[in-house]
Amino acid sequence: MEILMSVTVGVLFMVGVYMILTKSILRVVMGLMLMSHGAHLLLLVMSGLKEGGPPLLGEDLTYYSDPLPQALILTAIVISFGVTSFILVLAYRTYKVHKTDDLDKLRGTADE
């Protein structure tokens, strides 16, 4: 299963990077979201996907899945949510001011 998940992570990164390299701001934001999905999944996969119970002590199991990466991913999800929404509003603001979402048109002039 680790190999399959590694390939999935690779696909997420590939599409994310492809989106980042396009002209539209919205697609860049989407690319960022896909890449953070990829990173989160990678964290989980790296800790091993052995069949075990959820990390809740009440279940009374002999084997639990690793709780530490889950805590790390939870932190990462919240942070990437904060950053992505900030960028999203920034993109929205850019639309409002410059009336375009084309990054090529948003480039500065040579004097700047």
Next chain:
Amino acid sequence: MTWLHWAIVSPFLLAILIPFFYRYLRNVHTGWFVLVLPTVLFVFFLTYLPITSDGNTVEESVPWVPSLGIYFNAYVDGLSLLFALLISGIGALVVLYSIFYLSKKTEALNNFYVYLLMFMGAMLGVVLSDNLIVLYVFWELTSLASSLLISYWFHRDKSTYGAQKSMLITVFGGFSMLGGFSMLYVITGTFSIQGIIEQADAVLQSPLFLPTMLLVLLGAFTKSAQFPFHIWLPDAMEAPTPVSAYLHSATMVKAGIYLVARLTPVFGGTPEWFWLLSGFGIVTLMWGSISAVRQKDLKSILAFSTVSQLGLIMCLLGLGSAALYFGPGNEAQLYSAATLAAVFHLINHATFKGSLFMTAGIVDHETGTRDIRKLGGLMTLMPITFTISLVGTAAMAGLPPFNGFLSKEMFFTGTLQAYDLTIFNMENVGLIFPVFAWIASIFTFLYCLILFFRTFTGKFEPKNYDKHVHEAPMGMLISPIVLGSLVIIFGLFPNVLAYTLIEPAMVSILPNALATGESFVVDIYHWHGFNTEIFMTVGVIAFGSYLFVNMDKWNNSRFYLGERDPFNKSYDGMLANLISGSQAVTRIQMTGLLRDYFAYMLVFMILLLLYSMFRFDAFAINLTDATPIAGYIWVLTVIFIAATLMIPFINHRITAVIAIGIIGFLLALFFVIFRAPDLALTQLLVETVMVILLLLAFYHLPELRKETFKPVFKFTNFIISAGIGITVTLIALSAQDLRFNNGFEAISEYFIENSYDLAGGKNMVNIILVDFRALDTILEVLVLAIAALGVVAMIKMKFKGGEDV
């Protein structure tokens, strides 16, 4: 701090006070306050004469950065005292001259004297320092002060051009010199020059010998305007004339000479040192004297003449270093004659070139022009200036009974002895030295004739001058008169200097050429009998006069009409190419497009990661401990991958937003499968909010509602993204392998065992978040708060006046 240290520092201290004198004592010319210092210093250095002429040295040390071996060591021996006397003595004369040359009403005298004092202090520091790093610091200060003085009239383009050129060339050389000094430190483990001289053998045997020597020589050659770095000196003539007289004839350009002389005991006696010094010296001598003939401006003639005379001194130092090859004995005494000539000519050149610059300045000051095509017939109008010039040019041309004659004879002797040398491959090519020296002397004689006769003889034509031409005021004449008298005194009584200055200096340059108890016997006299040298001099006078008399025949040639040195063209071209080249590189690189920068970073990442994986053979796929895959997971994964791959091909914006949402929810489903309930919960919530935000942000923009994406398939982008995808997959796989094989247990057993006992909770993820690793959570909350504040600020704040960007 001893008196010697205070002597070096005193010009800097006075420089601090100058603006106050200038501001509050406007009635007195600021120069009078300055004049005191070099005079006192000159007298102070004279008190060292008895010490050095007895062959003793003085060394005083003050720690500066002791942990790095940097001590402010002041060291006085014959060589440094000679230079210190030149610097303070000519400094005093130049300050006196400048008092009458620069008007106190129209000139910014505070700047002038601050720069001049800074230069004087730096120059004293260069010649009196025994520590290489301290020497380098003062060396760069002279470059800086020199550039400031060249651009003294900074509103003139030519001044700033000359200042920039001299700065670039001398700092380039200074920097290479620092490299050479560092290598010397690596070899010997000390920055002290005397310490390095003691370990000269180690330097000679070191594999770093050649690069060290080349780097140090690069510094000396650029500073002393040796071929082909001489081009800055003629352009430095845009400085006020006192500056040209002081810096660009008597002192700063001799800093390189000083360095070469100082380090001769280290590098001397080797063929490389011999050939580099004498080769570049003789070429500089030739090139400078020939170029000087082409010039039409008095100061340009003098500048090229300085270049050529510096080449002469450098060549003599090179020839004299052959004495070190032989060690103590008769041969060393014989070949050290060249070093004697170098030291003697160094003094002579400072005297006559200083006076010539000052007379050129007087001519410029009183007539308003320095162009020899306009000048003429000033003999009767300016009799004193005329007399000083006569003495100066005669000395420069090498006529008896002036001091230039003696040094020229000694120069010829030196080259003829070099011709007799049987070492360093000289038996085959040694002839070039006397021949080149002779040709260069002819041209030297020729430009001296041009300089003198074109200015003072001929017909006086008042229409050529803007001013009423008359003799200069007495104050301006004092300094050139003093220097001119010295030319005559040193010419008539050359041996007054022999025991006091020249012999101690020679001991400093060639310490190993003497056996214990032996000393150099310097006896300079005019008449040597009918030897080769005298016939060479007669030939020089004959040919030079012939060329001058027949000037009408060749003064229309291209040679005479082209004034600029051809090397200026390559310097300007190099500078222009550097600028346009770097602009071109920047234009290609910095496109201003976000995509391109992403592409650079990503391609670099791919290459770096894949290379290091190849390099360490890190490709590994471990299947032994892999978890089996259930059938429904296959289905889910295929759907997930398919949905992800669809994203770039969706045309409509809202559809794309929904597709992104679907992927997020599928990810939450993965979290459910992988036994991560808290993650699934959070992911669902966050994804929902994100989708709503995306829709809110973009659906409510009316002007953009109808727009659709135009996804264009870009092959390069695809390659880059595929590369990243493959790299990430490969790293994930090899990290899996590492995780199975590294032999370490995960630390999670601790959390599993202790979360109830220590923290009293059963949800381990939550316990980790708020108990074991709560600091992460606090800061994560802070991130959210900052993001929220940022969002509010961006939406609410409106900047006024079109600045809303």
